[in-house]
Amino acid sequence: MISIGIIGAGNFSVKHIEAIRKLPSLRLKAICRRDPLALNHQKKTYGVEGYTDYKELLEDPTIDAVLIATPHHLHATIAITAAGAGKHILLEKPMASTWEDCLAINDACEKNNVKLMLGQVAQFSPAFVAAKKYLEAGELGVIHMARATSVSFWKHAERQDWHLTKNTGGGYLLSVAVHQLDLLCALIPSRVRGVYAMISNRFHRDEVDDGGIIILKFSDGQQASLHFSGFQNGVNQVDAELYGANGIIKISHSQGTYLGKNQKWELLPESYTENWMADALESEWKDFARAIELNRQPKVSGEHGLYVMEVLFAALTSSVSGKEVALPINFKSNSN
Structure with a gap:
């Protein structure tokens, strides 16, 4: 049995x-x-030990692995310390708030021979x-183009102050739209260039x-776009479409995946579940x-995490410069 x-342990940790x-x-x-106070409540509710200092938790030799679900700018310090303590790591997205921190996390996990998995739950x-x-x-045949959309209410009741400041790794792209960016990188079978x-x-x-x-421009010629917005008033829309030589795939985590052919949409088998988040989290942990x-790499490995984050930081760099950014790229000390 693996001890976690x-x-x-904030609001989402309950799931x-x-x-x-x-x-x-x-x-x-x-x-x-x-x-x-919240810690004491969770200790009683779940019958577990509790700490206010993560270093004390990492000192427990009976703990095999950790979930890190802290503010983004704290990911690197905690993950590197956890790797040094020999703990396997499930790290919530995004990997970190700077490119240097992403590299350091991956290096620490490889050096200490611990598994690193990114919490891209949508992949499950x-x-x-x-x-x-x-x-x-x-x-679907050869994929030619793709589109992903991440549109949702941004400042809801559970939005934290640190989501709204740069030095804590805030912003809609890092906090929310990174899921749909990950989807494009995971499903299109060539690298972003x-x-x-x-x-x-x-x-x-x-x-x-x-x-x-x-x-996004891919090495095999595919083109893709990600449109994202954290609106003040609207209707959530989170989906993606991939356009191939033999049809269209339309993906919605909440509604299932549809195949479009001959002017008709058909729901793919086993693509819909009533509570997709709960089912996906269970599959992620499994x-x-x-x-x-x-002793194998997890589905969403550190290597894949670096790929997605390189694309994300390239996007931030491009937005500032107004120019297309070619990958791979060596980022300067402050990537965003």
Whole structure:
């Protein structure tokens, strides 16, 4: 049985805890959060040990792996320390708030021979899994173009202050739209080689972004776009479409994946579930556990995480310069 510690046990951690408790191969041993009252409540609710200092949690030799779900700018310090303590790591997205921190996290995990998995939970949704299976079978033919959309209410009740400041790694792209960027990078079967972006803060005028358009050019000629916005008033729209020689794939985590052919849409088998987030989190933890047990790379590896974050930071660089950025690229010390 793999013993788990959670560092950063905020509101979303409850969903992680529910997923962990469903899997017989995992056991939640301890949690860490800075709010002592909330920590005490979770300790009693789940019957686990609790810490306000993550270093004390990492000193427990019986803990095999940790979930890190803290503010983005803290990811690197905690993940590097956890790797040094020999703990396998499930790291919530984004990987980190700077390119240098992303590299340092991956290097620390490789050096200490621990598994690093990025919490791109959308890759485990039934809709994504069905789409990937269909694409890998070659049924769509050659993919020519793709479009992803991440449009949602930005300042909802659970939005934190650190999501709205640059020095804490805030902004809609890093916090939310990174999921759809990851989808494009994971499903299109060639590497991004050029990025052009226009990113702004038109909706709220905060110091961080809340909308933009990113154009991706791939090495095999595919083209893709990501449109994102954190609106003040509207209707959430999170989906993607891939256009191939033999049809269209339309992916919605909440509604399933549809195949478009001959002017008709058909729902792909096993692509829809009523509670996709719960099912995806359970699958995510199951894959993480299997990676540890079988000593293999997890589905969303550190290498894949670096790829996505390089594209993301290239987009931020392009938006500032007004020019297309070619990949791979050596970023300067302050990538964003």
